[in-house]
Amino acid sequence: MKKLLPDKKKSKPQIVVTNLIDVILLLVFFFMITSSFARNQEKLPVNVPKASSATTMEIDSMTVQIAKNGRLYVSGKPVEMTDLTTSIKTWITNSPDRPIMVEADKDANYGRIVFVLDAIRNAGAVNIGLATRPEMK
DSSP states (O other): OOOSSOOOOOOOOOOOHHHHHHHHHHHHHHHHHHHHTOTTOOOOOOOOOEETTOOOOOSOOEEEEEOTTSOEEETTEEEOHHHHHHHHHHHTSSOTTOOEEEEEOTTSOHHHHHHHHHHHHHTTOOOEEEOOEEOOO
16 A cells, blocks of 8 residues: 655754753853852851941951840851850961951940950950941041
C-alpha cells in the first residue's frame, strides 16, 4: 500500500546548552555582586543616639553592641564580659590599632557603657569609636 505522506524522521530531543550557560553565568555574577554587599549584617537593631557631627566609617571594624537591657553582643552573638575581652584580644593580636565600634542603645545604662568601654581599653584596644546616627536637618 502506498502512503500519501512520506514518513518523517523522528528527531531525538536535544538540550540547547548555550542559553543555559548564559543563564548560569548571569546567576554567578548576581551572587558575586550581592554577596559583596552582605558583609557584617549580623547586627541587632540597636537604637543609637543622633549626633549632628556623625560621620561614616568605611573600614572593617569589630562591632560591640550594648542592648537596652545591658546585654552585650559581638557581631550579633550574645557574649559575656570575659568572652568580650578574649575576643577583643584576638581581634587586636596583629595590630592594636584595629578599630572597634561600640553601638549602645540610647536608653542603655550609662554606667554599663562606661564599664564596657573600660574593659575594651583594658584589653589593649586603642582605636575605639561610638556609633551614632546622623541628625536629619
